[in-house]
Amino acid sequence: MLLQLNIQNFAIVRNLDLEWHQGMTTITGETGAGKSIAIDALGLCLGERATTNTVRPNCKKAELSATFDIANNTAAQNWLKTKDLNLDDDCILRRIISAEGRSKSYINGSQVPLIQLKELGQLLINIHGQHDHQLLTKASEQRKIVDDYADHCHLLDEVKYYYKQWQQLNNELKSLQDSQLQREAKRQLLQYQVTELDEFSLQEDEFLQLEGDYKRHSHAQSILTESLIALDILSTNEQFNVNDSLGKAIENLSAFSHIDADLANITNLLQESLIQIEEASNDLRHYHDKLELDPQAYAAIEERYSLALQLAKKHQVAPEKLPQLHASLSQELANISQDESRVLTVIDEIEKTEQAYFQSAEKLSKSRQKSAKALSKKISTSLHELNMEHGKFHVDITHNDSKALSPNGIDEVLFLVSLNPGQALEAMHKVASGGELSRISLAMQVILADKVVTPALIFDEVDVGISGPTAAMVGTKLQQLAQKTQVICVTHLPQVACKGHQQFFVAKLTDGAHTETTVTELSQQSRVKEIARLLAGDKITDNSLANAAELLAG
Structure with missing residues (x-):
């Protein structure tokens, strides 16, 4: 989980040192205050590319560091061992970016290529931006979700093994055939x-x-x-x-x-x-x-x-x-005589490998179909809880008729939804709006919580387009997800903000000549005022304060 984030001279931040708790943390603030500033800085620590405005004006460099607890993160520990980097319960990712755009990356004090920050970062935290739910419309992402839920890595590995073997044999055969005249x-x-x-x-x-x-x-x-x-x-x-x-x-x-x-x-x-x-x-x-x-x-x-x-x-x-x-x-x-004989041998091996591939792919397909039924039922139920009472969700799995081999098997996976009474199931991207996609995405995250590999999840304004009772259910779902993994959520919804175990407030200060963003951890009393502001706007009333206190108590 994320323990600490230190930011110096980044964008319009002079200096921030934030400590993060287990459970759910919400980040709120006024429009334009830069609520996502901490997430942007964290992204750079995780290997994202820096832009030209990364360094605070009139500063020589920006320094960013993130500390993670990896005591229970076996995947991250093994990665660090293979790279011969210092191994402890805490892991520190650090990035220094100069005003000229040059960048240096460090893991546990050792300088490393930027790609290594990215590799390790994928094992530590997963960031979902406000447009990431659009990934749900991609066939590859839909197949991955089914596979994550089915948790059948051994079947996937088997299919990929035979596919790779088949590829190598075909390359060898082509090489032998191409050089046959010579x-x-x-x-x-x-x-x-x-x-x-x-x-x-x-x-x-x-x-x-x-x-x-x-x-x-x-x-x-x-x-x-x-x-x-x-x-x-x-x-x-x-x-x-x-x-x-x-x-x-x-x-x-x-x-x-x-x-x-x-x-x-x-x-x-x-x-x-x-x-x-x-x-x-x-x-x-x-x-x-x-x-x-x-x-x-x-x-x-x-x-x-x-x-x-x-x-x-x-x-x-x-x-x-x-x-x-x-x-x-x-x-x-x-x-050369052996090469001629090898052509016949390779053709025979290709045929045998194809047979083994399709047998393994068929096992994988059956596992997907079984898991698809359970996943369809669970997501449909979750949609009802998110105030999509007529929502129906179905994972459609069909065989690829082209008979072409693929490292992912023989299945075409398609998510179908129906959101209104009497409406036929259709491909999700045809019928679901952005807000509806966000809710479907959230429902999947909660259902897949037990399968989450990364011990921290960040949702950067994924609740855009959601309000009212639905927002309350989204908050509940995120809180439910936080029981399994650390959840950090940038939000503008009071119904979501109140569900956090910890809350940060982002503000932008200016003296007319300089602008600076600050991030403050709110006390319980301050949280009541901030939730009331989210409910009522700038004019906070006794009613909004009471309503805010009630939301926080719930």
Whole structure:
């Protein structure tokens, strides 16, 4: 509930600090005094857009803050937790608006975007302006009222879930169908590429081996010739070879190695070299003996090596990367094939989702129809209490024949009324005046009081067009509503003002140069005078005072 509202330099208000009570609070004042000034300021605290005349003339900024008790408001507490804002039993919404139009918003001392004030505000209080009853003529609002009364959120959520799923599947199907031609062209290209790579079937690391074999075979004749020449130099030439010459040198030096130790070391090194040359000669001989010219093997290697280079150039990759490319293209081809299969799967899922949607929508429709009967009866009774003795109210629910899916189900909800004897039920907007709509709206608010989520309701002159006995019943209904939730009502009717547990009086003061609006909480004695003024106008008589006291006592 609203606990406190502080207003500084707002419009023609210099400074106001108002404390609000549980139950029903009424706000009255002279015409033009600005009875709705507190409601306008509260609206800014709740995230409404500021106008150019928000800041009091000759002031730099307007400051507005509203304090709410949220100890029993689970929805507001959860919202604050999710936004990681300070959580306490009291919640403070604050707004600072500069004369240039810049605005800053705060929740519990933390600066927040304006949209967050609006989100939280919807969980704290609900403001009904004098023209808000016109919303009752909208089909969406009529459906919402029936759903609020039925209190079947689980059925609504189920319908919305299947509708969202159905939407997502249809979007996916459209995307798949839109890209079908491109997919088919891509599939044909991939199929050709994968088939070509399948046939070549280059294995991992095969290209490096292939490259080595190709180079060896392409130089085989030169290698044979050079290796034979090297063997001749090292060991096979009978006239001169390295092995024999080095052996002779070692033999000649060995004869003197016992004379000079340095010569012995040189002889040992030459002996080691001879051993290595002999091993190299043997290895080279074995290599030469195994090396052979095989034109057919060379042709096969050359062909595969050349094809690998061609494919690599064609796909613009390094030859050794062809196996990875092959795997990647194969996977892409498999994915496209899966997309083709997915089209059929999605069509089947859409059909199943539609069936589930209509089953849930039918359950929702039955719940609405059941609640509509009870709501029609209750509102008709309430209209009689509001001096519309011939009033009949009926909630008409029909199925939407278009078979189009909607997040709200398959029902068309229409409020029908008859206000005069013998008059047929017709759409409410065709037969109800503004005052009658106000009474119907009030009747609904009272009936839906148990379903009210926000712990405070504000009625800003919703009793326009109402007078006499009807006004008294409106006051009684508002007081009845205040048993369930905090009610704040801006009114010009004494029959409504007297029903408040608390009453504020709004006055406009001027010294000729400056104008200021004040709001004062009335004592019981002051309330008698104010109610008498509402009854009799500026000339308050003893009779009007007595009448006012009687109204307040009632």
